Amino acid sequence: MKYHPINNQLFIKNRAKFTSHMKPKSIAVFNSNDIFTTGSDSTLPFEQHSDIFYLSGADQEDSILLLFPDAIDENHREILFLTETSKLIEIWYGAKYSKEEAQNVSGIKTIYWLSEFNKVFFDLMTEAETIYFNTNEHYRQAVELESREDRFIKKCKADFPAHKWEKSNQILQEIRGVKEPEELEIMQTACDLTNKGFRRVLPFIKPGIMEYEIEAEFMHEFLRNRSKGFAYTPIIASGYSACVLHYIENNKECKDGDMLLMDVGAEYANYSSDMTRTIPVNGRFTDRQKAVYNAVLRVKNEATKMLSPGVLWAEYQKEVGKFMSSELLGLGLIDKADVQNEDPNWPAYKKYFMHGTSHHMGLDTHDYGQLKLPMKANMVFTVEPGIYIPEENMGIRIEDDVIVQEKGKPLNLMKNIPIEVEEIEDLMNS
Known part of the structure; x- marks a missing residue:
């Protein structure tokens, strides 16, 4: 891995939080992500499933974590199953974790090879009454492929029909939303790398440059600082393209007089950062650009002040909408009649600010975390208002x-x- 080692105390704490929510005599299983093919013998770079990483720190394909707090044999209360390195694997792909390395990474004492999983799992299921399945229930999930977790769940239900089952996701939504100090430190590193990238590109940007050239400058800075690169597909959107919320082509020329929206964030140790800045391509804001920019900045600053324990996300969104309405009135984009006659389900400000203001941040850019319950200390949220004026x-x-x-x-x-x-x-002009 490019990143510096993470103290395994983080993963020990995370497992303790998870198991404290489990029912008596229950097992929880977490599978790594698949490696996806692109055709022929080519594959996409491996990305570990955030849940198994959160609970174990294992950053390797074909890994399985099993948690069974009530196992009769205390050595079987936490088990990490991994691929055993062979000479062939070592020569072609590089050595995988040794058992000692896996213990150091995860803080888990019992490491078995993957070939032993079926035998050990069957034996432990004879002691268990319930199994926790790790289904993806994120509010923005849109998964069409059958995952390794899906295949495991299907097989487990067929092989053990008498067992009860529960969902890991409800526990993960609760505990992953509140970050440990170690996680906040890693996320600060990711944000610091994003800062380095932004400062690198500011003097580089000028009329005539291509959006993908800017993307390349960010990538260069991230990679040279131990990051895998972008935490998500970057948006480098000049001119009208900035009004397309998920514009990712990044293939246009940046023209004199246009604004350039850059929604980018560095990854570090699998944790995300998420930044957006909008700047003038030629290095100088016009009066109108400055007026709209400062309106957005004021909304962001007011919204940020509201993030405190006990606040409800839905109510927070409504309050941010009031700030935005006031700014849009000041800019002449809406008038008082628009506000008085607005549909409560789609307020007038939504014409120019149509997305949400905040989402959880962490291992995933849109991270797990409760949105229907009050905010808690050490939750991390983005604050990202915008004004989009296609005309x-x-x-x-x-x-x-x-x-x-x-x-x-x-x-x-x-x-x-x-x-x-x-x-x-x-x-930009230094």
Whole structure:
């Protein structure tokens, strides 16, 4: 792995949190992601499933984690199953974890080879009454492929029809939303790498440059700082393209007079950062661009202040909408009649700000975390308002990653990334 080793105490704590929610005499199983083929003998780079990584730190394909707190043999209360390295694997792909390495990474004492899974699993299921299946129930999931978890669940239900089953996801939604100090430190590193990338590209951007050239500069800076690269597919959108929320082609020329929206974030140790900044291609904001930009920035600042324990996400969204309505009135994009006659289910401000303001951040860019229950300290949210004006060929979004604090104002993990108009202009023209 490119990243520095993570103290296994993080994964020990995470497992303890998960198992404390499990029912008596129950087993939970977590599978790694598949390796996906692109055709012929080519595959996509392996990306570990965030749940098994969260609970074990195992960053290797073909891995299985089994948790059974009530196992009769205490050595079987936590087991990590891994591929055994062979000479062939070692020569062609490089050695996989040894048992000692896996123990050091995960803090799990019992490591078995994957070939032993079926025998050990059958034996432990004779002791268990319930099994926790790891289904994907994220509110934005749109999975069409059958995953390794799906295949395991199907086989397990067929082989053990008398067992009861529960869902791991409900536990994970609760515990993964609240970050441990080690996680916050890793996320700060990811945000710091994003800062380095942004500062690298600011003086590089000028009229005539291509969006993909900017993407390449970010990638260069991320890779040279121990990141795998982008935490998600980057958006480098100039001019009208910034009004397309998920524009990812990044193939247009950046033209004089246009604004450039960059929604990018570095990955570090499988954790995500998520930043958006919008800047003038020529290095100078026009009066109109500055007015819209500062309106978005004021909404972001007001929204950030609201992130505190006890706040309900849905109510927070409504309050942000009020701030945005006020700014759009000031910009002349809507009028009082629009607000008075608005549909409560689609307020007037939605014409120019149609997406949500915040989502959980962590191992996944849209991370697990409760959205229907009050916010808690050490949850991490994005704050990302935007104003999109297709008729003016302009979309502006500003986004930071923020920790909810037990007391005091929220902590901005991106506080060092340039955001004020004057600072951006100075750096672009230095």
